[in-house]
Amino acid sequence: xxxxxxxxxxxxxxxxxxxxxxxxxxxxxxxxxxxxxxxxxxxxxxxxxxxxxxxxxxxxxxxxxxxxxxxxxxxxxxxxxxxxxxxxxxxxxxxxxxxxxxxxxxxxxxxxxx
Amino acid sequence: xxxxxxxxxxxxxxxxxxxxxxxxxxxxxxxxxxxxxxxxxxxxxxxxxxxxxxxxxxxxxxxxxxxxxxxxxxxxxxxxxxxxxxxxxxxxxxxxxxxxxxxxxxxxxxxxx
Numbered sequence: 001x002x003x004x005x006x007x008x009x010x011x012x013x014x015x016x017x018x019x020x021x022x023x024x025x026x027x028x029x030x031x032x033x034x035x036x037x038x039x040x041x042x043x044x045x046x047x048x049x050x051x052x053x054x055x056x057x058x059x060x061x062x063x064x065x066x067x068x069x070x071x072x073x074x075x076x077x078x079x080x081x082x083x084x085x086x087x088x089x090x091x092x093x094x095x096x097x098x099x100x101x102x103x104x105x106x107x108x109x110x111x112x113x114x
Numbered sequence: 115x116x117x118x119x120x121x122x123x124x125x126x127x128x129x130x131x132x133x134x135x136x137x138x139x140x141x142x143x144x145x146x147x148x149x150x151x152x153x154x155x156x157x158x159x160x161x162x163x164x165x166x167x168x169x170x171x172x173x174x175x176x177x178x179x180x181x182x183x184x185x186x187x188x189x190x191x192x193x194x195x196x197x198x199x200x201x202x203x204x205x206x207x208x209x210x211x212x213x214x215x216x217x218x219x220x221x222x223x224x225x226x227x
Contacts, residue, residue: 006156009154031212032212032213034215034216036216042220043204043218043219043220043221044157044204044206044216044218046215046216049213049215051213090156090157092216094212094213095212096212100144100145100162100164100208100211100212101159101162101170101172101212102145102147102159102162102206102208102212102216103159103172103173104149104156104157104158104159105156106154106155106156107154107156107157
């Protein structure tokens with residue numbers, strides 16, 4: 001079955017430490033891939049997206065993500081986390097040529113220790 | 115420039131009551147979506163409309179109906195509300211193909227008692 005999975009429900013990192021949030025997908029062909037962030041009580045904001053080409057994509061707020069076809073993964077990274085990065089992060093996929101069905105993973109809640 | 119507007123923002127229903135959640139966008143986007151967000155479950159797709167005149171089921175359509183009234187408006191109806199439908203509901207839009215950025219409303223917090 002087609003799915004997108006975020007294995008980590010909660011992650012806590014210290015401010016200034018590096019961060020990696022995992023995302024795995026299961027689709028016949030590589031879908032369009034996205035990371036969104038949701039701050040408390042807010043809607044979702046796009047961080048970055050991948051369609052094709054360079055497998056390392058840069059986004060807003062210093063985030064980047066790496067697409068690995070062999071692992072069906074699209075992990076989000078940040079070299080140095082700031083307290084303001086505390087939020088919930090969602091990986092999302094939209095299958096290519098499948099009517100724009102945009103599906104989200106279960107989310108990872110990031111907490112940042114001072 | 116309002117973007118994506120959802121009404122109401124908050125609602126409390128009794129079990130068995132019906133209601134319609136409204137979503138309107140002024141972005142001239144083709145695709146519109148309804149999601150529900152529950153703790154630990156992420157955003158789950160209820161229904162979506164890839165273009166005016168079409169609607170399709172998502173992951174969790176049972177208990178819901180939708181209407182794509184025109185290009186701007188996409189409503190979600192609960193015919194007989196159940197406590198399991200207590201959730202935060204988000205409407206979203208997408209301009210064109212699936213590689214576009216999605217834009218979200220501020221959400222509707224629904225409680226069914």
